[in-house]
Amino acid sequence: MKKYAIIVAGGSGIRMGGALPKQFMLLKDKPVLYYTLKVFLEAYDDLQLILVLPVDYTDMGQEIIDAFFDKERIRITAGGDTRFQSVKNGLALVEEESVVFVHDGVRCLLTKDLIHRCYRQAAATGTAIPAIPSRDSIRLQTDEGNAALDRNHVMLIQTPQTFHSKIILPAFQIDYKDKFTDEATVAEAYGIKVSLVPGEEENIKITRPLDLLIAEQILTERAG
Amino acid sequence: MKKYAIIVAGGSGIRMGGALPKQFMLLKDKPVLYYTLKVFLEAYDDLQLILVLPVDYTDMGQEIIDAFFDKERIRITAGGDTRFQSVKNGLALVEEESVVFVHDGVRCLLTKDLIHRCYRQAAATGTAIPAIPSRDSIRLQTDEGNAALDRNHVMLIQTPQTFHSKIILPAFQIDYKDKFTDEATVAEAYGIKVSLVPGEEENIKITRPLDLLIAEQILTERAG
Numbered sequence: 296m297k298k299y300a301i302i303v304a305g306g307s308g309i310r311m312g313g314a315l316p317k318q319f320m321l322l323k324d325k326p327v328l329y330y331t332l333k334v335f336l337e338a339y340d341d342l343q344l345i346l347v348l349p350v351d352y353t354d355m356g357q358e359i360i361d362a363f364f365d366k367e368r369i370r371i372t373a374g375g376d377t378r379f380q381s382v383k384n385g386l387a388l389v390e391e392e393s394v395v396f397v398h399d400g401v402r403c404l405l406t407k408d409l410i411h412r413c414y415r416q417a418a419a420t421g422t423a424i425p426a427i428p429s430r431d432s433i434r435l436q437t438d439e440g441n442a443a444l445d446r447n448h449v450m451l452i453q454t455p456q457t458f459h460s461k462i463i464l465p466a467f468q469i470d471y472k473d474k475f476t477d478e479a480t481v482a483e484a485y486g487i488k489v490s491l492v493p494g495e496e497e498n499i500k501i502t503r504p505l506d507l508l509i510a511e512q513i514l515t516e517r518a519g
Numbered sequence: 520m521k522k523y524a525i526i527v528a529g530g531s532g533i534r535m536g537g538a539l540p541k542q543f544m545l546l547k548d549k550p551v552l553y554y555t556l557k558v559f560l561e562a563y564d565d566l567q568l569i570l571v572l573p574v575d576y577t578d579m580g581q582e583i584i585d586a587f588f589d590k591e592r593i594r595i596t597a598g599g600d601t602r603f604q605s606v607k608n609g610l611a612l613v614e615e616e617s618v619v620f621v622h623d624g625v626r627c628l629l630t631k632d633l634i635h636r637c638y639r640q641a642a643a644t645g646t647a648i649p650a651i652p653s654r655d656s657i658r659l660q661t662d663e664g665n666a667a668l669d670r671n672h673v674m675l676i677q678t679p680q681t682f683h684s685k686i687i688l689p690a691f692q693i694d695y696k697d698k699f700t701d702e703a704t705v706a707e708a709y710g711i712k713v714s715l716v717p718g719e720e721e722n723i724k725i726t727r728p729l730d731l732l733i734a735e736q737i738l739t740e741r742a743g
Contacts, residue, residue, distance in 0.1 A: 430726065431724075432676035432700050432704075433653075433673060433674070433675060434650060434676055434703075435672050435673060436673075437672070440713075440714075441674065441715060443698075443700075443703065443704050443707065444659065448659055449658075449660075450657070450658045450659075450660060451653070451655040451656075451657060452657065452658055453655065476656050476667075476670055479656070479658075483667065489664075490664075491658070491660075491665060496729075497729070502654065505720075505721070505737065505740070508740075509732075512733070513729065516729070
């Protein structure tokens, strides 16, 4: 089946404290986004990338594409005020029945294995949400205080959140709600039960300066 | 008030795949445990350390103490089969009314600030459990599938879990249960509502080879 990967890099990256959004920061002399795009393009030859960028940074995104990639395989669109709107803008460019990956641009360390795993499950069941067990104990804050959750049942959710286009396209027609923190919650509001697949410990988000150093270590290890 | 810190390093570290338990692995030429002990000793002059080690590694623990620290301030005891039993063995050495910190030996990057914060709150309210917000979406696996949790209310729990001795000592007299994944759950089973304090992003557990590299980066940043 045809594949689309919507790479969401709409954030302005204020948490990094730098002028440059985090997806453009350099990791081993290349932008974070370079690594993200590369692994998706290499995962499948018939995969089309849709890159969602803040409107002020579409030129910078185009420069990365021109420098490193086949521009036929990547389209750029502008992000919205919310992640929901940014993904919705990306979905507007999905033109055929397909499996659609929605991925955080700053999670640049995922592997092809994870992409393949998500594809297989979404093609078979309609959804694939990568998740890893929590290494920490977890508590839920309640009105009365806080309560322990059973750690064996708590999963930390990653991306690419992956869906059959028949699910994700109609799901995103519903009105935005604050609880839509990711695409799985949108699909659920549309009435779909999502299924989890094993994620990857190293599939971290680059959101702090320390994360860039961690990512550099991981890339060095992989190269060695 | 007098302070005791029980440093739990009872694990044999099988997840690292090396022969040496992870608390003894070298981080910038010193054992992980060295950093943990040092920050507690420096946090308060009237703090007594109780180091809980696997029985086969008490000699190695003693060597670290002899090489770097005032041996009057640190006692070693053997760990048990469970974390619960290890902590209980440590609590047997608490001799006076005090604030008791229970800390993972492999969380070697906590700061004195965090120790002070936990002390103040435990002295005032009886308990202090450090916690940080989750950076990932969280799902709970249920019999019917899985469900999103409100990320704004999910907290990742760290150590030092800190208690007034009047709470922690009687709490650990109850029978062991599988759900006792940390000391907060033991205190709750004893009928205590625990209170959270802000933890630290860098207060990570060293459980994987990658964590050692991350810890090294953090120490380098702090030194620079």
